[in-house]
Amino acid sequence: MTAPVAAPVAATARDTHTHRPRTAPPVPPRKHARATTAAAPESVEVTARRRDFSYAEAQHTPDASTRVTAERLTERGVVTLRGLERIAPNLTIQSINGTASNNFYLRGVGFNDFTQNNMNPVLTYFDDVPFIYSAMADGMMFDLAGATVTPGPVGTTHGLSDTGGEVLLRTADPTEDWHFGAKQDIASYARSRSEAYVSGPLAQGLTFRLAGQTQHGGGWQTDPLNGAHLGDADLWALRGKLQYKPDDRTTLTLSGHFTQDDSQVVAAVPIHRLIGTQALPDLAPQQAEWDLRPQFAKLIGRSASLKPGEHNQFWGADIHFSHDFGPATLTSISAYNVGRRAEYTDQDATALAQADAYRTIVSNVFTQELRLSSSHPSDRLQWTVGAIYERSRMNQNFYFDYTDYLPARGYLASSTFGLNQESTSEFGNISYRLPHNITIWAGLLHQLDDRNITGLRSVIYGGSTLNFHGESTAANQFADQAGISWQMTKNAMLYYKMSKGFKAGGFSANTTQVQGQLDPFRPETVLTYELGFKSDPIPNSLRINGAAFYNDYHNQQILGTDLIAGYGPVSEITNAPKSESWGFEGTIEVRPVERLFVTQNLGWQRGTFQNFPTVNRAATNAYYAAHGVWKAINDNFSGVDMGQPKLTLNGSAEWRQPVAQRYSLDFGPDWLYRGSQAMTPGGTGFYRLPPYFLLGAHVSFRPASSHWQATIYAQNILNRHYFESGGQATTVYMYIPGTPRFIGGRISCDF
Template identity: 50%
Template sequence: MPTALAETAIPHTKRFKAHLAGKAAPLVVPKKRTAVQASQAESLQVQGQHFFAFAQAQRQPDSNTRISAQTLLERRVVSVTDLQNLAPNLTVQSLKGTQSINYHLRGVGMDDYYENNVSSVMVYLDGIAYPFSSMTDGMMFDIANVDIAPGPMGFTHGMPDTGGEVSLQSNDPTSDWHGNITQDIASYARSRTSGFVSGPLAKNLSFRVAAQTTQGGGWQYNPLNGAHLGDQNQTSLRAKLKWTPDDKTVIALGGHWTRDLSELVNGNPVINLAPAWQKYPKFSGYRQTAWGIQPGFAKLVGRPESLKPSEDNIFWGADFRISRELGFARLESISAFETERQGEYSDEDGTELATGDVYRNVNGDVFSQELKLVSTLPGKLHWTVGAYYNRSRMQQQFYNNFSDYQGRGYISESAYDQNQQAFSQYVNVNYDLTKIITVFGGLNHMSDDRQLLNFRTIKYGVNTLDFAPEGALTNQLGGLLGIQAQLTEHLQTYFKVSKGFKPGGFAANNTVAQAQLKAFKPESLVAYEVGFKSEPLPGKLRLNGAAFYYDYHNQQVVSSFLLNNYGPLGTYVNVPHSAIWGIELSAEAHPVSHIYINGNMGYERGSYTSFYALNTPAVNANRVATGVYKAFYTDYRGADLGIPKLTLSGSIAYRANLPYGLSTDLGVNVNYRDSQAMTIGGTGAYRLPPYFLMGTYATIGNKKQGWNATIYVTNLLDRHYSITSSSQSTTYQHVPGAPRFIGGRLSYGF
């Protein structure tokens, strides 16, 4: 089946030869890849020798995980949360089973309650930063490649951050006509249909339109009444237009739209603080859960009494790009506007009782503008300079139903407005000292200003609370300095030190005290990294590795404080100091004909070196034992950060040509994920258990005729595992991962 990668790979054969022969200048700084560079993900046959994907990236001094479109297809990556199964030390988790996503990379990340803060790990789609991660909902289709970059970023593009970035690159328009239609059906009546068409509209003008719709697949059910939960109902559309008026100019216009009415995956209670424990169902099956919305609550939020935990979301956006060759440099401009309209109902106690039902309305808009110059003249010196601006507006309104919660017994409504704008500048240079030694460095600066306005909480039948405005201003400077040595054609090493930062913000959740809204401070991180990239046996074995140490200041974490006669209230606090260290290894092997092996290993450890905070598990335990909330504080100095220590992933595939123009591809993949703490210092039920998963697939197709057919199995061993956690009022839940799915996919392209 033709893809955008295959369509553009052949013209780069000469460039690959030049780099492999050492005749081209090393690429020494991680840069956002254009669609042309993205095409290099395709493995090539050069002079009869097989080379691994992303050959040029082997000369870049980074530890990025680069994932091709073929790997995304083989590993059944249909959501951003699936990416954590392909990269070391990466965690991508749904917030309480919803479409809001939290990213952690090498232990750096933020668990954002209601997505009103900047993530420590920034998400990009086609070079556009998405500060509100839910805006990428439904965008994992027609993707050319994914680039996962750990460590402080923002020296060559976009927004500064502390943790890194996840960059998605969608396929671009093509100069020739191409198209595809794919139908995927699987267990639990799940159906996924996708396709694209791409080609010329006129001379120097081309387009691409891609779409996907997903239906069904709900695998949870309520043992009390037999109702099922989790059906997907999502449709997405993306369109691109590309015009090249001359050989120096490229003008592009893009847009996308997603409508999501999917049901959520519900959590299962593992800790319950309610006095009436016997009211809570004791689930006997992995797929069992419970939920329920009271008629009065449904009427208040304007939804039907039959409402299940679900989304009612619309996302859309547009972007305008210009690239112009100036002779000495290339001028690039990206203007983008993104908007979200969310209506989300979640049952956050995992029961039919009204102790943690939440309904949320979100209206959010983001405008961004980036302008940069990239040097293009040959020589020893290369540079990039640019500026980035973004402005966001958000209004949130969320309802909590505590009617069955003894001690509260009411419905509350909280609402607020948040205004934000940021302006950042960056410069990056690299210089070839010798034929094998290159030094590189960069600086960035960001000013971020945000205000929380008009915050009000109504406790229906009790009182109304109005809160004073809060503000947070960040002015920070980041830096990068490193050295790279291309020791041989197939071996390079590097060392770099970088300093990154992330703005402060607010904990705008269920609020009953002004102290909850107090702005938390910016965080900063100094990262030390040493690594190597090698092909000990060119075309047969590739081995890359990195080791890192993070010096973390004012780390932003979810904690709580105790309000007398009410209970723990969620808030964010700054950890004065913590440290993270680890290693990462990746390997690819093609030992014999038809066999392809790859694997990743990440190991990381982190600890608080200075931190004193409320011990929420101890407070909860005392509540269960005595019925009284009492504050217990703990010095967490030396305590583990609770991040997954070990992550493993890998696959082995058999690929061969068959008679009559057919080809086959058979594969098995695995991934392991270590345990993860739900709370600061969490142990026992306050941790997500480790898990091991397997998957398999078998594909047969005819490339010349443009078709292929696949059967696949995910979670082959039907393991019971938890992918994230949540808590609300009286309960802590583990949100389960999907059981075994057996599916088939038929695809035709031209």
């Protein structure tokens, strides 16, 4: 799948050559490929050239990746990771309780990491640096050069192994000439987003780039009890790059970034009372209730006026080094990232103190990758070998206010633990171009992973203190990939590949009451079969790409339920011994007439558990409601749908009208549809998130030079009331509502 808006040639070169191959070796590029690569320093010119069909070289790469330019990200309002689901098929990204942490589902592969201490099956990368914990990407989505979403198992050519795929984000590089720019976006609910950058030379071979952003306002929720306002952003971030090129074969880049996020979060709304007899609040759209008791505020050391929100600080630095030795290119990527988080969420979604939660997380991640690759894309033989070391450390403190959760609890509680993790991976990939434009390839990955949880203590203030001994888990696994591609014609390619993915196990550390809750969940593996094609039947007028897939799971990691006697059901990440999923995705880009450009992404998927014995949470809650006694209702969800949205659609249409020969007026709609989603295995009724459809539109005015642009836009123009995610903390089932209609204006300049 490809992006509908043009990128500079350099963006194509970086994605298909510098870091080739993402999922498989490309068919060797045409004769102009070397010149394309040489244009890489001009990658900052993301708005100066607009071609309808971007990433032309990627059409010869056998993968199902969605490649998106910086311009398209801006047009679709993608300013956070969650926004990427607007431009890629079969992708769902959901906030954890409205916070900056996200759960990813790509082709249905993913899981709900409510404990926020595990690696996601879909990894996020910034400039080839893996962000093990997705929250560390908070505030980083600015001054981008483009994005790539790759589904399916990865890891045989770079980075870390996982089972679902990866989101690869490119930030803009320093330039050899002076450039600067700024962007101001103002919208409904006093929302303001500002960006600026400056880039240029410092000395011979030495260039720099400095960029920053701020976000303020935009809160659209109110509390009907007191009229309090909620949801305002309060974020600022900086990124700096220093690049040194002593010759045309060597590049050294030093990058650093810092984010301070004190934004309020979106509060959940209660959908159904599971425990107790208190009436749920009657809330209108854009209303929510929350509360913070002074005693709880004192315990966590925050002001009694605190609203649900973040108090996060992220920073990091990385060093990229590459040198072309002639027959091979050496690449080294060293990175260190730190996160300090504090977030308050009201997880009973009412003014009662039945599940008010406050979490602090201190974490750091170090990664070191070395990669040696063949240097000449035109050679028949292409190869990559490398290794990556990754180490992370985390400490969490998790506080709950259960004061109004009577008669079951009625107390303040906390859990504290540490997490240590370390992994080493070696990988290799080789491809060979046979006669008749046929290419075969194979890749192999080996990974060692060790992790342990330490010092876990659960405290009931004024009551008991429970101390638990540490647990550990280790994995020693292989993953691999093999495939074949055929460039049938100049503008049509067919490929088939098989990929085995591996993801290490971990722990569900959350309100722990018994030692058994710390039993680690096992690693998961998935064997994926994929058949795809890429075609430009009418070059520069029609592009059709598609892929079909089948996933064979073993020990799929999934959010399940455990029942603690006298305490109630608690969520835990567990394993479904056997499951499967299948589906397809496609992209159509078409220019039916000279001034109209339309793109449509489509994703469809199904999945079922073949063997998954666990506690049936819905039935267990129903039994308690009827009898007032907790009894585990066990079930095997064999044959039950896995619950991921079956159909996802997103796309846009744009009419480009010349005005007075020197200007253009671009306007059109965009749309997004996501099917219903079961939030618990076998979930029906309120346990299934309703489907939704969103419509947006924009009008942009720009000169031919594209040095500046003015845009008026609308998001959720129909003002649909919808929900992005949902879940259960204790007494109620709750949904996280999506944003209402936003109407705004944006002006930007680049010189």
